[in-house]
Amino acid sequence: MSDTRRLEVLRAIVEDYVHTQEPVGSRVLTERHQLGVSPATVRNDMAALEEAGYIAQPHTSAGRIPTDKGYRLFVDRLSEARPLTQPQKRAIEKFLSEAVDLDDVIGRAGRLIAQLTGQVAVVQYPSLRRSGLRHLELVPTGENRLLVVVITDNGRVEQRFLDVPDDVDEATLGELRARLNAAAAGRRLTQMDVAFNEVSAAVAPEHRPLVTAIGEVVTSALDEEQEERLVVAGQANLARAGMGFDQGLSPLLEALEEQVVLLGLLTEMTSDENVAVSIGHENKLAGLSRASVVSTGYGSDGDTVALLSSIGPTRMDYPGTIAAVRAVARYLSRVLPT
Known part of the structure; x- marks a missing residue:
């Protein structure tokens, strides 16, 4: 599709249909947009767009609506970035920066996306498989028991108790704590066994069983949290009038549950690094065949640790949704615990 004017006609059809939720006719296009041609010429352009599969006629009226193929061309070549206003940016930053812990951060991010887009938000918790160890603490609790505290670089905290021999004193624990933290620095949680093996080989033989036991406790605690967690917010938005799911909401809700x-x-x-868009039948999940997904990654220090997405009808405000997802991901990366 190389004809510039026909691309402008497609842009006008997409923008009007998203705004009005009604099929768009040639006369309306010439009245609302500065296309510089007659309704008859616009009708010819619309006929060419329809033949190419970019627009379709939903019923016998003269109006046309975009197809998945038309939306794809719009997103790839015609949509323009719509930066958020300064008040919107300040509100996002303030709302996320007030979070008290990781759960609060993720929950707030989901609510923000849902509110900004009027669609469904899906926010992934930072993945342990892509996380690192920030600190390992060994706290004596008396009665020959040790509290093992694991703090990841994305804010997760796991605590487990461990029984220890009578002859383990504060000095020994201090040495083990220092060695384990030094060995684990910069390593992913999936590489912790290497760190523990290095420490075990470096300490006195009588302390190696304790290092092994601590390693098993840490591994066990992290294995329990390996399942990826998602927060889904804004499902009620899908039932609003005009969302286009009146006759087929159940498959989409089922897809969100999977x-x-x-x-x-x-x-x-x-x-x-980029915001990705998957439209209608491009989605491999059947329940999303009438929806579009806008998604990007987030993480601290430029390292992506999880995903943030917005899901809505194919007739969505793509520039607005892309801007909202990008902005929230950027601010979420900034306030993510490090």
Whole structure:
């Protein structure tokens, strides 16, 4: 599609249909947009767009609506970035920065996306498989018991108790704590066994069983949290009039409940740095065949640790949704615990 004017006609059809929720006719296009041609010429352009599969006629009226193919061309070549206003940016930053812990951060991010887009938000918790160890603490609690505290670089905290021998004193614990933290620095949680093996080989033989036991406790605690977690917010938005799911909301709700499958789709479509858009039948999950997904990654220090997405009708405000997802991901990265 190289004809510039026909691309402008497609842009006008998409923008009007998103705004009015009604099929768009040639006369309306010439009245609302400065196309510089007659309604008859616009009708010819619309006929060419329809023949190419970019627009379709939903019923016998003269109006046309975009197809998935038309939305794809709009997103790839015609949509323009719509930066958020300064008040919107300040409100996002303030809202996220007031979070008290990781759960609060993730929950707030989901509510923000849902409110900004009027659609469904899906926010992934930072993945342990892509996380690192920030600090390992060993706290004696008396009665030959030790509290093992694992703090990840994205704010997760796991605590487990461990029985220890009578002859383990504060000095020994201090040495083990220092060695374990030094060995774990910069390593992913999935590499912790290497760190513990290094420490075990460096300490006195009588302390190696304790290092092994601490390693088993840490591994066990993290294994319990390995399942990826998603927060889904704004499902009620899907039932609003005009969302386009009146006759088929159940498949979409079921798709949102299949979190493992949904996460697989989001992971496959999303790059680390850019906002990705998957439209209608491009989605491999059947329940999303009438929806579009806008997704990006977030994380601290430029390292993507999780995904943030907005899901809505194919007739969504793509520039607005992309801007909202990008902005919230950026601010979420800034306030993510480090």
